[in-house]
Amino acid sequence: MDWLDEIRWDGAGLVPxxxxxxxxxxxxxxxxxxxxxxxxxxxxxxxxxxxxxxxxLWRKGEESGHVQAVREVRLxxxxxxxxxxxxxxGHEPGIACHTGRHSCFFRVWRDGSWVTVDPVLKDPKGIxx
Amino acid sequence: MDWLDEIRWDGAGLVPxxxxxxxxxxxxxxxxxxxxxxxxxxxxxxxxxxxxxxxxLWRKGEESGHVQAVREVRLxxxxxxxxxxxxxxGHEPGIACHTGRHSCFFRVWRDGSWVTVDPVLKDPKGIxx
Numbered sequence: 001m002d003w004l005d006e007i008r009w010d011g012a013g014l015v016p017x018x019x020x021x022x023x024x025x026x027x028x029x030x031x032x033x034x035x036x037x038x039x040x041x042x043x044x045x046x047x048x049x050x051x052x053x054x055x056x057l058w059r060k061g062e063e064s065g066h067v068q069a070v071r072e073v074r075l076x077x078x079x080x081x082x083x084x085x086x087x088x089x090g091h092e093p094g095i096a097c098h099t100g101r102h103s104c105f106f107r108v109w110r111d112g113s114w115v116t117v118d119p120v121l122k123d124p125k126g127i128x129x
Numbered sequence: 130m131d132w133l134d135e136i137r138w139d140g141a142g143l144v145p146x147x148x149x150x151x152x153x154x155x156x157x158x159x160x161x162x163x164x165x166x167x168x169x170x171x172x173x174x175x176x177x178x179x180x181x182x183x184x185x186l187w188r189k190g191e192e193s194g195h196v197q198a199v200r201e202v203r204l205x206x207x208x209x210x211x212x213x214x215x216x217x218x219g220h221e222p223g224i225a226c227h228t229g230r231h232s233c234f235f236r237v238w239r240d241g242s243w244v245t246v247d248p249v250l251k252d253p254k255g256i257x258x
Contacts, residue, residue, distance in 0.1 A: 025149075025154020025155070026154070076233040097206055104207070105204070108201055
């Protein structure tokens with residue numbers, strides 16, 4: 001498919017994909033996609049990533065229930081980063097991070113250290129059984 | 130510096146850095162940072178990236194004038210992606226992309242093709258002399 005060939009996949013056949021909450025604009029997380037992950041995402045309308053640690057496709061929420069409905073997929077000028085505008089769903093809506101937080105970007109640089117500023121919304125022990 | 134060691138730099142000593150407009154929440158661009166780029170960014174309060182194509186530090190706006198004042202730097206749970214909350218400045222405020230557009234993510238996937246949906250705000254010929 002031509003539109004897949006327009007993406008500049010890296011040496012491992014991957015590109016980073018940013019998940020941004022459509023309603024709030026919050027950047028939730030960054031994961032990786034290969035051709036199949038992107039094709040599946042567009043087919044399902046739900047985010048499917050490539051897990052580098054597990055070496056397989058990973059449907060977001062397959063274990064946590066925290067699925068991402070994909071409203072829009074954008075490509076940058078260089079063709080090497082994807083931006084997904086999503087709705088973060090689940091039993092507890094709005095949790096994208098495996099730590100039980102809204103966003104994976106919960107640490108802020110302050111005077112030489114990374115300070116955790118966002119609360120845990122649900123104990124991860126209750127998310128991953 | 131400890132806080133630099135908490136970042137999981139890749140094999141090339143880099144991590145991706147997302148620039149997000151603080152006021153609008155718009156994701157403007159993604160570039161790369163090494164240790165020095167991040168240290169300089171925090172020192173200056175303006176975004177400094179590592180240009181992989183030029184193999185050197187690149188102060189955003191050094192040619193275009195489209196500098197990014199950095200309000201906040203966040204690190205994700207894995208420690209391998211940075212999120213910069215910025216104010217996109219310059220003679221023409223709000224232009225982050227070298228194509229003269231607000232954001233680098235100006236193409237949307239629609240029915241099997243990437244459709245350009247955002248306007249050019251300034252002709253690049255007038256940006257890079």
